[in-house]
Amino acid sequence: MSRPPLIVVFVAVMVIALGELGGAVLSQLRPAAARWVAARVVANPAAHGLSGSAEYDEEVRDRTVFAVEAGLSFFHTHAEGTGLVLFFTSTLVASVVHGVRARTALYLLLTAGALFPLGYLTYALAVLQLGRDAGVELAERWVLTPLGVAAIVGILGLAAALVRRPTPEEG
Amino acid sequence: MTPPISETWRLPPRAVLLAALLLLVTAEVGGASMARFKLELARWARGEMQRHPAVHGLVGVRDVDERALDEALFRFETGLRLFHMHAEGMALVIIATTTIAATLTGGASRRALVVLLAVGGVGYPLGYLLWSALIPGLGVERGKTIAEWTFWIPFGCATIVALLWLAALIAARVIRR
Numbered sequence: 001m002s003r004p005p006l007i008v009v010f011v012a013v014m015v016i017a018l019g020e021l022g023g024a025v026l027s028q029l030r031p032a033a034a035r036w037v038a039a040r041v042v043a044n045p046a047a048h049g050l051s052g053s054a055e056y057d058e059e060v061r062d063r064t065v066f067a068v069e070a071g072l073s074f075f076h077t078h079a080e081g082t083g084l085v086l087f088f089t090s091t092l093v094a095s096v097v098h099g100v101r102a103r104t105a106l107y108l109l110l111t112a113g114a115l116f117p118l119g120y121l122t123y124a125l126a127v128l129q130l131g132r133d134a135g136v137e138l139a140e141r142w143v144l145t146p147l148g149v150a151a152i153v154g155i156l157g158l159a160a161a162l163v164r165r166p167t168p169e170e171g
Numbered sequence: 172m173t174p175p176i177s178e179t180w181r182l183p184p185r186a187v188l189l190a191a192l193l194l195l196v197t198a199e200v201g202g203a204s205m206a207r208f209k210l211e212l213a214r215w216a217r218g219e220m221q222r223h224p225a226v227h228g229l230v231g232v233r234d235v236d237e238r239a240l241d242e243a244l245f246r247f248e249t250g251l252r253l254f255h256m257h258a259e260g261m262a263l264v265i266i267a268t269t270t271i272a273a274t275l276t277g278g279a280s281r282r283a284l285v286v287l288l289a290v291g292g293v294g295y296p297l298g299y300l301l302w303s304a305l306i307p308g309l310g311v312e313r314g315k316t317i318a319e320w321t322f323w324i325p326f327g328c329a330t331i332v333a334l335l336w337l338a339a340l341i342a343a344r345v346i347r348r
Contacts, residue, residue, distance in 0.1 A: 001180050006348070009271055010341040016264060017334035024327055080260050087267040091180065 004090035008107050012086040015114050019079025026072050033072075037065045040128050047131040067132055071124030071139075078117035082151070086114035089158055097161045106157050113151025119144035176275055176344065183269035187289045191265040194293050198258030201300075205251050216247045219307030226310040246311045250303030257296035264330075265292035268337060276340050284333050291329030298322025 003009070026033070041048050041061045048064060050057045093106045122143045127135030182188065205212070220227050220243055227243055229236045265288060272284040298318040305314030 003176075003178055003180050003274060006176075006275070006341055006345045009275070010338060010345055013268065013271060013334060013338045013341060016268065017331065017338055020327070020331050020334060024331060027323070080264065084260075084263050084267055087271070 001091050002094035004094040004107065008086065008090045008111055011111050011114055012083045012090070014083075015079050015086065015117065016083030019076055019083060019117065022072060022079060023076040026069075026076060030069070034065050034069070037068045037128060041065075044129070047129065047134070049131065064127060064132060067127045067136075068124045071120045071127065075117045075120040075124070078120060082114045082116050085151070086110055089155060092162070093158055096165065097158070098165060102157075102161060106154055106161070109150045109154030109157060112147055113154050116144065116147040116151055119147055179274075180270050181274040183266075183273040183285055183289075187269050187285060188266065190289055190293050191262045191269075194258050194265070194296070195262035198255050198262065198296070201251065201258065202255040205248075205255060212251070213244060213248070216244055216307045220244070223308055223310075226308070226313075243306055243311055247303050247306045250299045250306065254296050254299035254303065257299060261292040261296050261330075265289055268292075268334065271341075272333075272337055275344065276337070280336075280340065284337055287329045287333035288337075291326045291331075291333060294322055294326030295330060298326065 038061050041050070041064050048060050050060060089110050090107060093103055093110065097103045097106060119139050123136065123139035125135075126138045129135065130138060217240060220240055221229070224231075227239050229239060268288045269285050272281055272288060276284055298321070301322055302314050302318040305317055309317070
């Protein structure tokens with residue numbers, strides 16, 4: 001099997017490494033992170049719609065802590081997956097797609113797709129900064145959707161290239 | 172001068188591939204066993220927990236004890252599920268990253284990276300299995316501490332250090348080109 005360009009391999013390894021690192025940080029610093037998030041919510045009452053009612057505010061705080069932890073947890077699981085997806089799909093591109101332009105386009109799409117988990121980091125930070133709804137909206141619209149679409153289009157493009165072109169062995 | 176690097180992937184040593192495949196099989200068998208023997212596993216764990224009432228804070232009041240047992244049982248099952256998921260993922264991570272290390276690095280770095288990636292990748296998920304096994308007898312937190320210091324921290328660190336080292340070596344290659 002042919003090897004994809006070094007920069008693509010670098011991104012794949014970095015995404016897997018960041019996924020591992022994210023998991024380790026999440027498991028070791030969970031209580032400290034939860035405390036920090038709760039403090040940030042209290043420091044930013046307007047964005048989170050805090051009302052001054054202890055019961056309601058506590059619910060908002062818990063919901064935000066949960067959303068931030070979910071974002072970090074999704075980052076960990078998705079980064080491990082998309083790094084591997086980039087490694088295997090870019091190897092297929094290097095091995096079976098012959099046109100330079102098509103190969104470059106697929107590398108770009110698949111590499112962008114591998115960065116999809118960064119959307120969950122954005123999600124965690126945006127929820128904290130802008131409040132739950134606005135944060136989710138921002139992460140979905142500007143990061144998760146474009147990078148997710150890039151991954152899907154890249155994989156579909158690779159599938160189309162596999163269907164259209166014979167592999168070197170098939171001549 | 173940097174030696175030229177292969178344009179095709181080089182396979183890592185056969186022992187590493189075999190270890191990854193065995194981990195994959197163990198993960199699949201673990202997942203299947205969790206589904207097939209769910210009741211038996213829960214019954215065993217519950218029985219062990221009841222034999223260690225002090226560890227689980229059981230006081231002899233049914234309502235209180237049931238809640239404590241359910242919580243510990245949930246963690247026991249979580250440990251098994253996380254073993255299944257991490258073992259599947261890490262087996263693929265071992266195959267991909269040792270292939271990269273075998274192709275793009277050389278000499279002592281290659282050997283060290285392949286060993287760290289393989290050992291770290293195989294060892295880390297086993298920590299979840301150990302955690303689950305320890306929960307009934309030692310409790311959730313004590314079991315977690317033991318799994319952390321014997322498996323998660325050493326093997327997890329080995330994997331993270333190796334991945335960052337590998338990324339740095341590739342980045343150096345990219346910059347030198």
